[in-house]
Amino acid sequence: MKFTTKLYLLAFAFISLTAANAQITQQDSTLVITDKDNLTREIEKKIDSVKPFVRRKADGIAAVIGDYLILDSDITKMREDAEVQGVSSSEISNCQLAGRIMENKLYAHHALLDSTIFVSDAEITSMSDQQLSRMVSQIGSLDKLLEFYRKEDEQALRDELFKINKERRLASAMQEKIIENVEITPEEVRVFFDKIPEDERPKFGDEVEIAQLVIKPEVPKEEEDKVVAKLNDIRNDIVNEGSSFATKAVLYSQDATSSKGGQMTITREDPLDKDFKQIAFSLREGEVSKPFKSQFGYHIVQLDKIRGQQLDIRHIIMIPQVTSATVEAAKTKITEIREEIVSGKITFDAAARKYSEEKETRGDGGQLINPQSGDTRFELTDIDPLIYDKVNNLKKGEVSLVLMDQTRTGQKxxxxxxxxxxxxxxxADYSKDYTKIKELALREKQFNAIEEWQTEKISETYVKINGIYRDCDFNSNWLKN
Structure with a gap:
């Protein structure tokens, strides 16, 4: 098998695992690019191609894996989803799709049997709610979404999303457990690299290392005091007057959860502000916290229910506002710092350590870490288009003009x-690209561990393949020949 083909298969095998681990706190959101319009375009094309009231053949059972049925329509739907994500129909066969679905069912089946794996319904409900909101926002209409998924109403779609998400979460949890103890040594990385033929070694695109210096407009103390006073008034209405926390969140909270009454499900492992988690996990059921400060603003939190290692909470966040005067002062300050750097009075590294107000990067002279790889390199194609030209046109050591950005909560x-x-x-060069090569080597070792697990579990699990799928040449021994 060609090395490039094997890399493709490794990436395909780890799609669900990567998605499950994608909740990484990013130091700078401007360095990540996402295609926000592709999903909308592809779904709209699919909707246009769906003719209402078309008579469909009866849905047959393609396979049975443990307690799970795989229907012919599941394979059809997976193909449609792949096409929405930009995969051509000619690139993947029904046999490959069936094999992928059977793998997911096998993972999910054994996750249910494993007493150490727990996936709560509350977590899946919260995940599905957020997913539905994103999809409606992207496509612009719930009716279009219902038509695409061929569902009669919103509840039917929610039920479908819950089913899909729970199975995927179980599958990814099982995968995580299989590979959690898989590690790789430097010698194994060397052996992995050496066995790749020179003409098949991967090619890495243009990459850059970037440092940044951040200055934030000061929030006047009177603005902070106003926010704290307002949160105290809201808390008093809830605690002493019987007002609804959810209603207050809808009216006053300044983040995306406000539309759901501030509702969240959290664990101690979630990449949230540490002060926020500390307060939330110190509450008793039904208790409402006093106002407290996080890196994003001021909050009050109510603990609704404790579910094992998870909390169902509601929260309200209010963000003190800067003034035009403090915004102008911040711009003047960073302009003067830039002039010091350009004139050679101070190095960028020293200036970042001395002046930057981004605590995550200040100690490293402003050096940014790629959240996807964990090293300092960013592929140019991964950089936000808004700053791509600024970075692409810079020479080593040059400093950009002053740029204005904003946080997730809209603070400039x-x-x-x-x-x-x-x-x-x-x-690929072993010494220059060791981190990337190590990641590829580790993935191959993880992939092999999963293959071994699959071989063992297929042999001891009830498997029945029906119809045309009995003629498939599967990679795994699903037919138990």
Whole structure:
């Protein structure tokens, strides 16, 4: 098998696992690019192609894996989903799709049998609610979404999303357990690299290392005091006057959860502000916290229910506002700092350590860490289009003009960027690209561990393949020949 083909299969095998682990706190959201319009375009094309009241053949059973049925329509739906994500129909066969679904069912089946794996309904409900909100927002209409999924009403769609998400979460939890203790040594990385033929070694695209210096407009104390006073009034209405926390959240909270009455399900492992988690986990059921500060603003939190290691909470966040005067002062300050750097009075590294107000990067001279790889390199194609030109046109050591950005909660700040290193497109080099090669080697070892687990579990699990799928040449021994 060609190395590039094997890399593709590794990536395909780890789609669900990667999605499950994607909740990473990013130091700078401007360095991540997502195609926000592709899903909408593809779904709309699918909807246009669906003719109402078309008579469909009876849905047959393609396979049975443990306690799970796989219907012919499941395979059809997976193909449609793949096409929405940009995969051509000619690139993947029904046999490959069936094999992938059977793997997911096998993981989910054994996750249910494993007493150490727990997936709560509350977690899945919260996940499905957020997913539905995103999809409606992207496509613009619940009716279009219902038509695409061929559902009669919103509840039917919610039930379908819950079923899909619970099975996927179980499958990914099982995968995580299989590979949780898989580690790799430097010698294994070397052996992995050496066995790749020179003409098949991967090519890495243009990469850059970036540092940034951030200055935030100061929030006047009187603005903070106003927010705290308002949250105290809201808390008093809830605790002493019997007002609804959910209603207050809808009216006053300044984040995306406000539309759901501030509702969240959290665990201690979630990448949330540490002060927020500490307060939430110190509450008793029904208790409402006093106002407290996090890195995002001021909050009050109510604990609704404790579910094992998870909490069902509601929260309200209010964000003190900067003034035009403090915004202008911040812009003036960073402009003066930039002039000091450009004139050679201070290095960018020293200036970032001295002045930057981004605590995550200040200690490293503003050096940014790629949240996807854990190293300092960013592929140019992964950088936000809004700053791509600013970075792409910089030479090593040059400093960008002052840029204005904003946090997830809409708070504006200013930054300057410098290019600390540039790596042109190149064939993988063991010494220069060790981190990336190690990741590939680890994935292969994890992939092999999963293959071994599959072989063992298929042999001891009830499996029945029906109809045309009995003629498939599966990678795994599903037919138990």
């Amino acid at each position: 700040f200013f930054k300057i960027i410098t290019l600390t290193e540039r790596y042109p497109e190149h064939i």
